[in-house]
Amino acid sequence: MRQRSLLHALAGPLALLVLLSSAAVAQGPLVPTLPWLLREAGPYTAASKDWTNGNVLVTNPTGGGNISVQHFGVVWFPDDGTGNPLPPITPYPLVVFAHGRFHSPPYIGNNHKEATYLLKHLATWGFVVASVNLDVVGQYSSPAAIPQRGELVNKTVEYFASQPAYAPFIDWSSIVYIGHSRGGEGVFAAVQQNPAWKSSIRGIGAIAPTNFQNYAIPVNAFVLYGSQDGDVNNGWPIELYGQTQNAGWKAFRYIEGANHFWFTDTINFGLETNAQLTRPQHHEISRTYWATWCAALCYGDRPSYVRIAGDKEIAWSGNFKIHRIFASTRQITVDNFEQLPKNVFRNSLGGPNTLTGLVNPAETFLSGGSFYNKTNALTASWATPAKYDADLLGGLDVVGYGYVSVNVLQRYNVAANPFGQPQRFHLSIIDSLGNAAKLDNTDVAPWPYPFTTNPNGPVKSVLKTFRFPLTAFTAANPLVDLKSLRRVVVDFDITATGDFALDDVVFTQ
Amino acid sequence: MLHGNPLRVRLFAALALAALAAVAGAYALSVRGRGGETAHPSRRAGDLVIRSIERDRSALPGTLPDGTPYDATILVHGEGFFGTSFGPFVRFDGRDAAAVVLESDRRLRVLAPPGLPAEVEVEVENPDRARAAVKAKID
Numbered sequence: 062m063r064q065r066s067l068l069h070a071l072a073g074p075l076a077l078l079v080l081l082s083s084a085a086v087a088q089g090p091l092v093p094t095l096p097w098l099l100r101e102a103g104p105y106t107a108a109s110k111d112w113t114n115g116n117v118l119v120t121n122p123t124g125g126g127n128i129s130v131q132h133f134g135v136v137w138f139p140d141d142g143t144g145n146p147l148p149p150i151t152p153y154p155l156v157v158f159a160h161g162r163f164h165s166p167p168y169i170g171n172n173h174k175e176a177t178y179l180l181k182h183l184a185t186w187g188f189v190v191a192s193v194n195l196d197v198v199g200q201y202s203s204p205a206a207i208p209q210r211g212e213l214v215n216k217t218v219e220y221f222a223s224q225p226a227y228a229p230f231i232d233w234s235s236i237v238y239i240g241h242s243r244g245g246e247g248v249f250a251a252v253q254q255n256p257a258w259k260s261s262i263r264g265i266g267a268i269a270p271t272n273f274q275n276y277a278i279p280v281n282a283f284v285l286y287g288s289q290d291g292d293v294n295n296g297w298p299i300e301l302y303g304q305t306q307n308a309g310w311k312a313f314r315y316i317e318g319a320n321h322f323w324f325t326d327t328i329n330f331g332l333e334t335n336a337q338l339t340r341p342q343h344h345e346i347s348r349t350y351w352a353t354w355c356a357a358l359c360y361g362d363r364p365s366y367v368r369i370a371g372d373k374e375i376a377w378s379g380n381f382k383i384h385r386i387f388a389s390t391r392q393i394t395v396d397n398f399e400q401l402p403k404n405v406f407r408n409s410l411g412g413p414n415t416l417t418g419l420v421n422p423a424e425t426f427l428s429g430g431s432f433y434n435k436t437n438a439l440t441a442s443w444a445t446p447a448k449y450d451a452d453l454l455g456g457l458d459v460v461g462y463g464y465v466s467v468n469v470l471q472r473y474n475v476a477a478n479p480f481g482q483p484q485r486f487h488l489s490i491i492d493s494l495g496n497a498a499k500l501d502n503t504d505v506a507p508w509p510y511p512f513t514t515n516p517n518g519p520v521k522s523v524l525k526t527f528r529f530p531l532t533a534f535t536a537a538n539p540l541v542d543l544k545s546l547r548r549v550v551v552d553f554d555i556t557a558t559g560d561f562a563l564d565d566v567v568f569t570q
Numbered sequence: 571m572l573h574g575n576p577l578r579v580r581l582f583a584a585l586a587l588a589a590l591a592a593v594a595g596a597y598a599l600s601v602r603g604r605g606g607e608t609a610h611p612s613r614r615a616g617d618l619v620i621r622s623i624e625r626d627r628s629a630l631p632g633t634l635p636d637g638t639p640y641d642a643t644i645l646v647h648g649e650g651f652f653g654t655s656f657g658p659f660v661r662f663d664g665r666d667a668a669a670v671v672l673e674s675d676r677r678l679r680v681l682a683p684p685g686l687p688a689e690v691e692v693e694v695e696n697p698d699r700a701r702a703a704v705k706a707k708i709d
Contacts, residue, residue, distance in 0.1 A: 124635045161655065162654055163652075200673060201669075206635060242654075330654060332699075332700045568587050
């Protein structure tokens, strides 16, 4: 039976407030949906110039030494009113953008200008944004020339560091790489190549990246992926995110109804005529998230971090269904199901797990079938009320950690998960004296059925992060002592049946 | 323009084509687009057309940086080749090419895997799943 709480009593009025304030799909009452400044253009007027660095050498994708390619692109920046960079009060962070591959006339040689909506938006928020042309290695179908894209991204930094028209205005301790598709994987390559300024790369971002090279590097990374991607429709962005080692923050957004090429200015790809979101909506999501990511990384902007973590939802122009994964390295891991030998009855803290009513519990690597997350998780099903109960041993002090977080997914195409229906769970924390507080997943967000509207590729069962504020537990029961927690319990006791994966049970910031 | 018995015309055209292709180092025995067998040198499958196959005899076998070996370098001439995150794909009797370079929308440079027979079906598939295929001698 669901536990009543002050929060549930307020749910109705809170929901009404959210409805009145935005057109976005409401999260739970613990995740307010609010207008967000970075969705709009920033205070600077933006201007652009083409740039060229002549010819440079990159490694030959088919072997046999280097090849000479043109190195050029376009750069956007805050404008002084004459089409030149506005001298900054404090230097501007640098963003290097790596476009995707659409190797067909008339796009060849111009693809670096196919994200103007994004480049300009970032410039209005005080970034110098250099977009580098990667069509110069776009003729390589296979090998995919991903390392070469990384080389060109890094050479772009070197070029701008040498340019007196830009270098004095750039904060060389604050660099972000963002890419799309093969360019999205290219920015991972650029970091993997260990450039001399690697410590200045605050993080990277990728829209629907490929995963030819299976990089598994430590870096702050943010990945966007549409459920209707008709090009990289094989789940590779989810895999690459899963492979990436967390260097601080790692975030993912799975966007229902977004495709691949409508994240560009104008490209249409024949297999992608059925996106549910319009191209302007793709642009809105992309420019908002990238401005927010860059602000969080480069300016240490706490409100931006909160939006990346998903603790406040952005009020979008439409009812977008955007499904998040978020991880911070600042955490106490209760259970990540990665220990060897595999043992569902032992958590990462070394304490015992009690599994009640769970059918066929196992620690499973989420790869294959509809799984793409490439992480170990607890998989199981329930046909009667069931629970996962983790003993934390002794009394765990979580003061200073704002959230208890879990990642869950519904497995696609199994009878236990009614098609198209949300699932439910409760999360409880219990202290050493037995004081307990329980919340419902709907206090944070719905637990949706996998997005199925993609005739261009397989349905993906994707983990979703639920971050429950610890203050909500103590509000529900002030007796709960956060200095001495003993158990975390996930109850599957609301819906009749279910089949799921559970991962990353953590206390986190 | 040839006149007379249609069968004789088709046979003459095929022999002429074979003679031309033999000089270039390969020849098309037949081309199969989506519609089935035909004696014509190319057949439209969507906007994708293969016109001819030739072997670049100046190129040597080798190994890619990831260790993948390749043998012959094959040039595929046609129309409508393009690439997105993937493709175009080239297969020899169903085996993937070791490497594919999209030199233009009319030419592919393809590194063939080792161990192919002298005569193979060369298939090109664009990212939009349009396909065209031709039988060719590549030795």
